[in-house]
Amino acid sequence: MMDLQVKLPGLNLKNPVMPASGCFGFGKEYSRFYDLSLLGAVMMKAATGTERLGNPTPRVAETSSGMLNAIGLQNPGVDKIIAEEVPFLAQYDTEIIANIAGSTIEEYKEVAKKFNDAPEVKAFELNISCPNVKEGGIQFGTDPDMAKEVTTIVKRASDKPVYVKLSPNVSNIVAMAKAVEEAGADGLTMINTLTGMQIHLPSRRPLIANKTGGLSGAAIKPIAIRMIYEVREQVNLPIIGMGGIETAEDVLEFLLAGANAVAVGTANFQNPLVMPEIINELPKTLEKYGFSSVHDAIGKAVFV
Amino acid sequence: MRKVEMKLVYARQIAEDTIEMKLEDNYITQIAEPGQFIYIALPNFTLRRPISIADVDREQKQLTILFKIFGRGTASFAAYEPGMIVDCIGPNGNGFPFDTDKMEKVLLIGGGIGVPPLYYLGKKLKSKGIEVTSILGYQTAAQVFYEEEFNQLGETIVVTDDGSYGEKGYVTDIITDSFNFDLYYSCGPTGMLRALTSKLQDKKGYISLEERMGCGVGACAACVVSTKNEQGYLKICHDGPVFPAKEVIL
Numbered sequence: 213m214m215d216l217q218v219k220l221p222g223l224n225l226k227n228p229v230m231p232a233s234g235c236f237g238f239g240k241e242y243s244r245f246y247d248l249s250l251l252g253a254v255m256m257k258a259a260t261g262t263e264r265l266g267n268p269t270p271r272v273a274e275t276s277s278g279m280l281n282a283i284g285l286q287n288p289g290v291d292k293i294i295a296e297e298v299p300f301l302a303q304y305d306t307e308i309i310a311n312i313a314g315s316t317i318e319e320y321k322e323v324a325k326k327f328n329d330a331p332e333v334k335a336f337e338l339n340i341s342c343p344n345v346k347e348g349g350i351q352f353g354t355d356p357d358m359a360k361e362v363t364t365i366v367k368r369a370s371d372k373p374v375y376v377k378l379s380p381n382v383s384n385i386v387a388m389a390k391a392v393e394e395a396g397a398d399g400l401t402m403i404n405t406l407t408g409m410q411i412h413l414p415s416r417r418p419l420i421a422n423k424t425g426g427l428s429g430a431a432i433k434p435i436a437i438r439m440i441y442e443v444r445e446q447v448n449l450p451i452i453g454m455g456g457i458e459t460a461e462d463v464l465e466f467l468l469a470g471a472n473a474v475a476v477g478t479a480n481f482q483n484p485l486v487m488p489e490i491i492n493e494l495p496k497t498l499e500k501y502g503f504s505s506v507h508d509a510i511g512k513a514v515f516v
Numbered sequence: 517m518r519k520v521e522m523k524l525v526y527a528r529q530i531a532e533d534t535i536e537m538k539l540e541d542n543y544i545t546q547i548a549e550p551g552q553f554i555y556i557a558l559p560n561f562t563l564r565r566p567i568s569i570a571d572v573d574r575e576q577k578q579l580t581i582l583f584k585i586f587g588r589g590t591a592s593f594a595a596y597e598p599g600m601i602v603d604c605i606g607p608n609g610n611g612f613p614f615d616t617d618k619m620e621k622v623l624l625i626g627g628g629i630g631v632p633p634l635y636y637l638g639k640k641l642k643s644k645g646i647e648v649t650s651i652l653g654y655q656t657a658a659q660v661f662y663e664e665e666f667n668q669l670g671e672t673i674v675v676t677d678d679g680s681y682g683e684k685g686y687v688t689d690i691i692t693d694s695f696n697f698d699l700y701y702s703c704g705p706t707g708m709l710r711a712l713t714s715k716l717q718d719k720k721g722y723i724s725l726e727e728r729m730g731c732g733v734g735a736c737a738a739c740v741v742s743t744k745n746e747q748g749y750l751k752i753c754h755d756g757p758v759f760p761a762k763e764v765i766l
């Protein structure tokens with residue numbers, strides 16, 4: 213039998229596939245379609261210190277091979293998530309990763325401290341790359357010094373492994389990765405969405421009420437692969453890769469580029485069963501291309 | 517709610533840019549209620565398309581949908597031919613609530629492509645002995661559909677914006693104090709719903725809303741609507757698409 217297991221800081225993944233944050237809520241809706249214990253892990257929707265209502269609608273627009281979204285971090289706040297959402301996910305045999313967001317460093321710290329006391333949460337994903345909120349988020353993700361600072365503070369506030377989620381909206385992704393590595397990050401997740409816009413012809417206005425939104429889906433996969441390749445060459449942290457994954461072949465491509473595990477976002481919307489299907493296909497795909505385990509394929513792309 | 521393959525068994529154009537289809541399956545058709553929708557995947561489109569369930573025949577295991585060719589997705593769907601398989605999630609959302617012991621007369625108000633879900637509702641209500649009156653608004657004569665079908669349910673008034681068929685004007689122009697009903701149900705463009713709910717603010721009613729959706733199952737929080745109470749936003753795909761008219765801010 214093909215070995216799909218991956219061990220990462222804080223995470224014992226039975227397979228390398230998990231939902232990307234914000235595309236799976238807190239799992240309840242998709243648990244109506246399949247047993248969440250099939251998943252390697254679940255990355256929860258972003259949590260902030262207090263409830264966020266998010267942006268006005270429309271919040272999504274379809275694009276060629278992808279979509280734009282500007283949800284604006286709508287979430288019930290960290291306390292409610294710990295009280296009501298974490299216990300639901302904890303029923304399943306899968307690892308729980310909390311996605312932490314905030315407008316200020318203080319808020320990131322507060323959310324991290326609260327999740328630190330929730331034993332079911334195995335690791336943090338530090339969302340310094342949300343392009344859809346006015347304050348915080350993206351500026352932490354585009355300025356290496358701020359990224360370093362917020363990572364340092366969150367590391368100090370907790371003893372759980374911290375994976376920093378990188379934004380592709382930068383010209384030097386390696387500088388960002390190195391900055392958070394220096395700050396003590398335990399891993400990276402990449403990529404978040406790329407800022408985009410769509411103009412609605414009849415009204416001549418941006419279709420998304422927030423004007424801009426984050427581009428996700430198949431359209432961004434080559435960018436994710438390129439960025440993982442660049443970071444993998446120069447940074448030693450484990451990487452959870454994401455951006456446009458739809459098939460087991462896509463997963464293998466991410467592994468080859470240097471990702472240790474992967475997350476699937478937008479593809480869930482088209483096919484709610486996409487992750488169990490990928491997990492089911494993955495052994496055959498690995499075998500087809502001559503690998504004997506997931507571990508065997510990581511970073512095996514040939515660049516010389 | 518499940519992801520199922522439905523078989524397209526019948527398709528025809530019934531008005532300008534308006535298609536009627538019948539789809540067959542063993543699951544959705546057995547549990548669908550009026551006001552729920554199916555969420556349809558189309559090859560080469562990232563997002564699914566939400567389409568209301570316009571009628572259900574549980575014995576034949578078929579449901580009817582009616583849709584307007586609006587953009588590229590619905591245009592590609594309109595080219596499907598009987599025998600083809602349609603990838604659907606459904607039934608999604610919560611339908612129109614009704615307690616037939618507590619009502620005698622209802623008013624259905626549909627605008628354009630908001631008319632379809634009211635048909636299945638009207639049929640169910642009529643079969644339970646409720647008196648149904650319908651006001652159906654369309655832009656122009658060429659777009660009018662299902663007048664005959666609604667006539668079978670009770671008094672039906674057709675209105676067109678340009679007066680090319682039926683009465684001239686908007687559905688809200690037609691509703692006068694002489695209309696006597698316990699409850700109203702409506703689906704149509706947001707502008708129409710806004711005018712209607714303010715005109716009928718003293719009446720109890722339910723409205724079905726449209727918004728651009730992501731997952732369609734309640735996970736991504738794309739299609740939200742503000743509420744008048746403490747609940748903040750509700751999700752149209754999951755908590756709706758039908759809401760009490762007094763609960764939401766349009």
Ligand SMILES: Cc1cc2nc3c(=O)[nH]c(=O)nc-3n(C[C@H](O)[C@H](O)[C@H](O)COP(=O)(O)OP(=O)(O)OC[C@H]3O[C@@H](n4cnc5c(N)ncnc54)[C@H](O)[C@@H]3O)c2cc1C
Pocket residue numbers: 273274553563564565566567568569582583584585586587588589590591629632633725726727728729757
């Ligand atoms: C609950 C619900 C029930 C609906 N029922 C019906 C029905 O029975 N018959 C019918 O003709 N139409 C119905 N609609 C509207 C229908 O979903 C849109 O007309 C359709 O999605 C347009 O797709 P397109 O590719 O042709 O247009 P495009 O403009 O190319 O679509 C681009 C994107 O915007 C979305 N979109 C565009 N317009 C709408 C809209 N009005 N509502 C939601 N999403 C939209 C599309 O789904 C797609 O993701 C319903 C909408 C909702 C929310």
Ligand SMILES: Cc1cc2nc3c(=O)[nH]c(=O)nc-3n(C[C@H](O)[C@H](O)[C@H](O)COP(=O)(O)O)c2cc1C
Pocket residue numbers: 232233234235257258281283285311339342377403404405427428429430432454455456457475476477478479730736
């Ligand atoms: C609707 C939507 C909501 C998202 N919300 C979040 C979020 O709350 N936190 C976060 O870190 N990323 C969020 N993302 C980004 C995804 O986690 C992922 O990084 C990105 O979509 C790329 O993967 P994909 O192409 O597979 O979707 C969101 C993406 C989408 C489409």
